[in-house]
Amino acid sequence: MSQRWTYEIVEIVPRMLGPAVSERLQEELNRLGEDGWELVSVMAVTPFDHLRAVLKKPA
Numbered sequence: 001m002s003q004r005w006t007y008e009i010v011e012i013v014p015r016m017l018g019p020a021v022s023e024r025l026q027e028e029l030n031r032l033g034e035d036g037w038e039l040v041s042v043m044a045v046t047p048f049d050h051l052r053a054v055l056k057k058p059a
Contacts, residue, residue, distance in 0.1 A: 006056065007040075007056050008037055011051070012049075012053070014048055014049045014050060037056070042054075
């Protein structure tokens with residue numbers, strides 16, 4: 001039997017105020033990692049630091 005996965009997609013959108021995108025991404029990945037999520041990929045959605053992270057964990 002093959003492994004089944006659950007996926008989570010997180011969008012990090014730049015803001016004028018607050019922490020930088022990289023800091024917010026790190027915080028979000030640490031939070032999700034504590035819940036068992038594993039990062040699969042991060043991609044730029046726009047050239048202005050709008051990021052999309054794809055994570056997975058066993059179903």
